[in-house]
Amino acid sequence: MMKTPLTHYSKGGWGRWFSISPFIPQSFTGLRCLFNVLLILAPLNIAIAEPFVPTSRTHVITTLPSFMVTLQRTQKHERQDTAQLSERIQQAQTYLDSAQKNNDPRWMGYAQAALNPWWNISEQYPKVALLKATILQNRHQFPSALVELNSVLNQQPRNTQALLTRAHVYMMQTDYTSAQQDCQRILWLSQPTLGVNCLAQVNGLTGKGLLAIQQLTQLLADNLTLSSTEREEIHITIATIAHRHQQKDVALQNYQKAYAINPNNGYLIEQFTDYLIENNLSEMLITLFSHIGIDNLKKNLHQQIKMAQYYQLVGDTQLSTFKSELDDSFTSSKIRKELFPHKEYALFSLSILNKYNQALHSALKNWKIQQAPSDAILVLRAAIASQQLQQAQSVIQWVKDTRLYDHRIDSLINTIETSRIQT
Amino acid sequence: MIFGIYILRITTFIMLFFSLPTHAHQLSDSYLRITATDENPKYIARWHLGIKDLEMAVGIDKNHDGDITWGEVLDQENTIIQYARSSLDVQQQSLSCPLEISPIALDRLNSGIFIALDMTLLCSSNAPISIRYTPLFALDQSHRGIVTYIDTKGEHVSVIGPDNTTLVLHTPENSTWVTFWQFIKQGIWHIWIGFDHILFLLALLLPSVLSRHHNRWIARTNVKPVFTDVLAIVTTFTIAHSITLLAATLQWITLPIDIVEIIIALSVGIAGLHMLYPIAHQRRWVFAFGFGLIHGFGFASVLGDLNLPSQAFWSSIIGFNLGVEVGQLVIVGALLPLIYGIRGTTIYRQWILPTSACLMIIIGTLWAVERSFSMELINWVARI
Structure with a gap:
């Protein structure tokens, strides 16, 4: 009997069998196949490694993101118990900028820690409340974010x-309606670019997408002095609306222009990769992925899934690695219970995973929290895949109510309605 | 139009807004695994701390070149250990248990590279302990400590966040059903890692899709005799090892485990030999029964190591045995259709079957030698 300590998986059991496998000559493929079947059926405990000690002092363990190096060099992140509110606000803003620039949501927790002494009394400090709202909104805690924003706007309506x-x-x-009112107010506050872009985003979601594209294109043409950040935002708005309206060339050009301005915008990357996958532009997708870099891709679950989706499409063996890493991330999130x-x-x-019921369950949970076109697409796709078409009803109704046009949503709803007629 | 600095700041903010809402969260976690033992020390632990988290907390990359080398980690070893000590307080009956921390090592988990700290918690007794966990919260409010506590009753995972930094370690009292289920899983686990049992079973099962005529293997034409043969082998093996598992666990019969393990190893070799020279092809169930009795003693030694809970003694034994059966049936279920499908091929009869037999003889013999002389022969041969 081979006794295997429960916590040291790699030393016994199948681990030992791995050491026997060199006995089997390469030519005996049938036998190897039999063993492989057994090994696949066995729990994959061999993946759990034991701690190790590198042999060389010069061995590079990890490479830090450049932002972290800069931050450490300037030591701006240092906890300062005596720090003034203004310094902490500055610090939190730096972390939020970092979250965006590096497409890494981890920095949100750092921003919250910087604001911690004022976190529960934020209503007294509009600047804190505004940063808190951004953090809460990032965590999809929309009602709480609205409480903070209302508090800011009660004190500072402009x-x-x-x-x-x-x-x-x-x-x-x-x-x-409320979104449009806020955009309109921005326009009245002499912030035309922001206001027009904001209104265009609402129009893009309420059946006036083509008008929005036209207005924004005109805005870009008329204002050559726009800042690069403003241009980036406008290109993204045009690209996403054009994407929904199947204006492929307009979408591609604008995604590319926005990406050229800021290659680290996570929202842009998410939409752009969707566009490239949907349109089978695999060469551009590879270029994009290689430009982003594997380490950066792994910072973000959504991008990791897109990468896995790509590997699945092309039948790349790296799929299994990505799959297991993603599985691990979700297990971690489940343990966190938040x-x-x-x-x-x-x-x-x-x-x-092709687990359609599970997908529908999660897509509906997400739909209760946020209702953007991509969230609607997910519910519709999952409902079709799991053959639970009635579960898509709330989304179909939402599309009718908002008069949103998105060719992907239209096509999915058509599929659902055709299936219903046939049954 | 006026586009001042204010607008630039605002647009940066919009971008921030847009870029983040649909993002998933890859947040900072550390993994603390505390095990209660029956011996001294009473508690041991392994703590995985993210290297990037430690960089932010204590600063490892002193030359700011962006590369963290093992040398830089070693230079900061004392600082890291001191940081760990200051942010983890273990208490037992209102007294602090000092932490004895081994030299640091690295560990690669799926979520990245971690510093692994092996620790001994110097508590005076095996009374329950509580921990206060505070690393990183002052820097990162979304950091969480994932704490796994393991004792004889099982393992329990808790999450520590900045709003609940103290945790009393315990595993919830298990109901009989929970214990039963846990032992079923242990049974399945032990048939999987007990490769000698599987190999023995395979040696008996592989020829079941064939019959023997004039010293030659011939594929069986229909499934019924195959099924009867497999059923007889699995059932007799089960009955036999259940008898001795029970007898040994209740301490009615005790055999020296060293001898049992050698006989189990030999049973693999003998079963392999019988595949090459079948003297009783139709009566392989007799082998299954005879050696099954010995394999049962092997299972019993594992069960003994698991500290059977006295309050759920019978459900544990039955659960474990049932788990072994489930594990066994999964193997049979996976193997049988496969070999039934290829039973008529020359490859199976003239190549897979004899090669498997030879391998089983070799492995069984090597195991027997290993176990007789306490050697690591297989690893040694594999290295060559």
């Missing part, structure tokens, strides 16, 4: 930043 953030929260909650990424889990279950 705070454009708060108005913009609230408009976007309303958009995620499909309260387009901020579970339902959208990504739905996408993973649907596209990679």
